[in-house]
Amino acid sequence: MAELGHVIHPRVFWKVFAVLVFLTIITVILSPRVSGHIVDFGKVNILIALSIATIKASLVLMYFMHLKFEGPWILVYFILPVSLLILMIAGVFIDNPLRIDPSPEVNLS
Amino acid sequence: MGAADYQVDEKGHLEKNNYLNCEKGLKSWLFTIDHKRIALLYLGAMILFFLVGGLAAVLIRLHLWSSDSKLLSPDMYNVLFTLHGVLMIFLFIVPGIPAVLGNFLLPLMIGAKDVAFPRLNLFSFWIYLLGALIGFIGLLDPVWLVSKIKGSAIGTWMPLDTGWTFYTPYSTSTGAGSGWGTIIMTFAAFVLGFSSILTGLNFIVTIHRLRAPGLTWFKLPVFVWSLYATSIIQVLATPVVGITLLLLIAEKVLGVGIFDPEKGGDPILYQHFFWFYSHPVVYIMVLPAFGIIGEIIPIFSRKPIFGYSAVVFSSVGIAAVSFIVWAHHMYTAGMSPFSQAFFSATTFGVAIPTAIKVFNWVSTMYKGAISFEAPMLYAMAFVFLFMIAGTTGIFLATLGLDIFYHDTYFVVAHFHYTIQGGAVIGLIAGLHLWFPKITGKMYNKKLAIFAFWLIFIGFNVTFLPQFILGVQGMPRRYAFYIPEFEPMHRLSTIGMFFNAIGYTLALLNLALSWVFSKEKAPANPYKALGLEWQAPSPPPHDNFINTPIVTVGRYDYGKPLEDLGLKGGVSG
Amino acid sequence: MAESVYSKVGGRGAPPVYHHIDPINAYHAAKFGMWLFLATEILLFSVLFTAFAIYNWAYFESFQHAATKLDWKLGGLNTLILLFSSCTAAIAVYKAQINDNQGVVKNFTVSFICGLAFLVIKYFEYSAKYRHGYFPGTELWNSAEFSTQYKNYFGLYYVMTGLHALHVLIGMGVLLWVIFLARRERFSEKYYTPVELAALYWHLVDLIWIFLFPLLYLID
CATH class of the missing domain: 1.10.287 (Helix Hairpins)
Known part of the structure; x- marks a missing residue:
């Protein structure tokens, strides 16, 4: 077999x-x-x-x-979550570092 | 069990030994691994939560009859809209169509005997019940309840008043709910997430591995494609909200400052994580409905679906794009201008595949032979209502407009048009379409149509005024408002009554027809093409008497019967 | 009562009989399903990594300083332990593929013991932190000198390593269950799905630590 x-x-x-x-x-x-x-x-x-x-x-x-x-589908379903991780980090990093904050003593940047 | 054990009559009705009566007793239901029974278990539970959530909505709208209403205290108002959201979203519409119609029909539509992991399917249901139970415990507000029983009540009943979005820092403060209420309810949502993930996982593997011989990917029903796209979102997005809610709980318990600004945290970070799931989740709610509409319209237009490939690619496309638009819920939260612009642009993008579908549905109907049965009425209502939903979504996607519309009734109206006018209507449409298959009976058609009109008219009278209220500036989640808004609010409340009565009638019709109707449903009452119609009504435990073979295309309406190899006509 | 859907026929080592799927398809389906589950775990930790990334950027100096309180030697030792346990887990799958159930028992037992060692070291790390006061609820934690940025770092540290440790514990439970099955000679080249799935889960636990270790212990 x-x-x-x-x-x-x-x-x-x-x-x-x-x-x-x-x-x-x-x-x-x-x-x-x-x-x-x-x-x-x-x-x-x-x-x-x-x-x-x-x-x-x-x-x-x-x-x-x-x-x-392994076959292609398992590779696809591994790459997808990793892509989302990268997307998540990118999404947060186009926000916080680029904020224009009126009260600088409060914000994070 | 051979074919001889099943006495299917000449119309394809299976009276004895179908999946409903092959085994009797409560245990055979609670411990079933039959996907069809599990679907019904979900349906029963979901209808219960729908009714309770609906009751909350009725109370809210009754309270909003007057601008200075004394019906509910402000705190109670907050509790009620939170419960309405939590119940309707996490316990009703997210499991929604996949848990009921997906579970029932997916194996039938691909010619399989069950889903890939039947025991996991049952486990998903028990997790769902467990999440509901935890939510119920949270609902009781145990800290308050215990103190009340002991005689000296601390405060009042306040299970959770943060809104279904659990925004920080309120949700991490001691004010939100009784403190424990928030922890218990968010933990319930976490548990419910597992149910969603496991169902999605099950469906993905089922579609990949259990298709009947000859059923290639591009012969799959559009409903199956929509379930596939939905399942991908379920698997990929739900863990994000799970861990976010766990972090919320950790913040309350450990006192760290991940989301609390006073402790150095960023409340907008919470919103990023929350909406990273909660935007894709709305597509979990509505994509299966798209699929159902795509099944109904060809049958009742007697025409092939227009642009099958476009429908398929747009389904998967919507799932993909849904992951890059989340921060359109956060334009006014305090994000960077670049984020605002970026997410506005991507949000316009997600409208495109959705519009493609609408063109496909309408083109399918064009020059078709249309019959106005209840499923078709619901489907046509869906197209109309989702048009309104989608176009008002464009208003909200537009950054400059959303600055004014955010957190107003415009948003409330928009999402009720998408979720209720979309997903719920889709669910009801599907329940009507496949009712003969599921129960082996026919529902009362006149009552179904009457209930439909009540729902359609009631829904629009409830929510169209809310667009106007939103544009005029009425904020959402407010227990009081200025007297100028009273007429629109009253109109909305009146519509709500018709809406509620309509749903009650529609569901009662289905329930009572199931119990009392003597009309035996044939296997294929609508003379539809498609594998599930080849199974008897109701199907036996293993779905098909003989292994189904795919010869006819599912949407090959209008082709000469000889070409399809159906000289004797379509069965049913 | 209908017949049980899952019945074991044939001798030991034969795959279970399912009414809805043949054994070979069942193997591939189960493996695919496990990879999908691993995808959800990756996304679970993604949120934590993202939160760590943004706060590391925002509170860079505090994070650097707080990280010096972690013992990189213990972290490094834990890394080597998990890598080794991952290797033996992979070997266990091979042993099942060549009909060697005792090989499965031996290798998974080594992985299990490694997991235990990992948790013991983690316990020492946590209790040392508690003694020094870098723990929620201690005097130092609640005092004014302990900045919110420090609390942020340690909050993330405890949630990330705590959640990971929970997964180590769950993984150990799964390994133990498969060990018991293997002791009864359940597996063969025709059926070793639980071995493979348990190993996959264990590898994920190792994968997460591969990233946690440098991020938490070594970044400066």
Whole structure:
């Protein structure tokens, strides 16, 4: 009988795990707080941390969760919520930072 | 169970061993996994909440008869409009058509025996009841109730008076309701959200995986497409309001300041999160109604639906665009000018796919052979009422106008035209259309038409004056108003009576016909094409006696019968 | 009483018989359904991430300062623990696919214990905060020196990590249920749907933490 779902051998998982651990260590080293501000890219810090997190998440998704081998619809219904997350953040960030507030001592910006 | 166990008469009526009487007893209903029975369970509960919410509306409109009315105290007025909104939205129209007609018809329309996850379907219903129960407990205002029972009542009955929108900072303050009232009611809404999510999830998987052989995506009924679009919104939008309400509760309990300005929070952030769900939710309410109208009009015009692809793409298009318009509820809240402009632009956009549908419905009727049965009357009323709803929506989308219309009766009238004139009319239309299929009986046609006219006239007399009131400046949620507004308010209240009597008559007609009518419904009383009409009336537990095969297009009215392979005529 | 719709026929390892769907379609439907459920969880946490993002922008200095009160070593340890548990959960699915029920038991038990370790570390973190006063209701929290912006940070911190911890707990419950089924040799290459669904849920718990850790512990 044909297999139900795609089979991935554990050696793949261990390799992915190793990469994930490595990336975690990198994230920690590159954080200004841990390195005592030796490594500090200013505003870009958060982007670096989030980018590495995104790579880690992609590895978990694609290999641990088999997303690389699933059909197109599951991919669609994964991308949709992520798009909404981005939309939500964008929606809030076109509001608060761009407010023209008559009473500056009250507002957030 | 083979075909021999089912004695279907020559007209397709199944008297014994249908889904209603194959099993008897309360347990067989409460623990059923039959989607058809679950649909009826939802219907029963929803009608109850509709009536209670309607009662709140009657009291509100009675109070508003006079400009300085003493009927209700101001606090009680606030409680009542909050309850009206919460009941009607969370307990009636959001489960609405998907829970009743969606549950009943989706498997039938795609030739399946049930939805993808029947037990999850039952679980959705129990969660719905649980949410209603929690809401009921909140409604009792337990803190006040206990203190009253103990003898020294603290304050008065005040379960919740924030409006169904639970805006902060009032809802996070101690003033809103009894404090506990707000927490309990918002938690009830959170629980109800799960019911909505799981139903949507179930429908998406059902449509993807359980279609009969040969039923490709672009052969699906428009009602199924509308359910698909609705389910996507249910799954994606509802979690947002769930967590927002949890944050509200956390703010009250933990005392942090996420939304409370005195604690460094941003009340507009609450509105962003709230409306991120609550705008798409209005499309959850109305998209299935669009689908029902798209089913009714071809049958009673004996014509194929005009522009099937356009209807399909506009359904999914509306779902997609509905996610990028939310802040049009917040133009006057204090957002940035850029946000205001952006969301005004996108809101104009969402009118386009909706208008496409209206063109399709009207074009379907053009040069058709129209019969004015009750479902068709409701469908035509829908088109008329939704036209008014949609165009007044454009007024509200226009930033410069909304500055004046926001929080006035113009908005109240607009959303009643969309929700009641749209979604509720759609639900009633569908209940009439598929009544023979669901019950195996026919309703009293004359009474149905009479009730329809009461509803239609009553509804317009209730809400058209409210547009005028809104333009003249009458604010919403106000217990008192200036005497100049009295005539319009009185007209509105008079209309409300006809509206209420109309709904009561329409529902009574259906209920009493079901119980007392001796007229056995055939499988296909309207000679309609479509898979659900191939099932007996009422259907057996497994929906079809023989596996249905898709040969005829659902909207192939007007084609020669030989071409359709239906030499003997359409069954029924 | 009508026949039960879900009956187990055949030996152990055979898929349940459903009246409305065949076993292969049932597997794919269940997996799709689980991914849809994961989509809702992503949206749940999206609101929290959005709230954190906007307040981080608004109260940047206070957030930076408050974040120093978190112990990145414990956070990092928790990250490694969850990553490891995710790996064993994926292996458990493989074990089911090759008819090795005991392999499922072993790997999911490791994941379960990792989850427990995660929660224990979280408990130590929370109780340390309570002792230092960074907790709603403590003296320091209620005092004037504790700015509203600090309260905002910690409020978000507790809600985000608390909700995540709740999901860890639920995930552990789901793992435990599947472990019990696997001990009875329920699964085989023809039926391992609960294993896969439980693993998917557990991976989500890991995914969320992958983002929570840098945002809360490392951003400066």
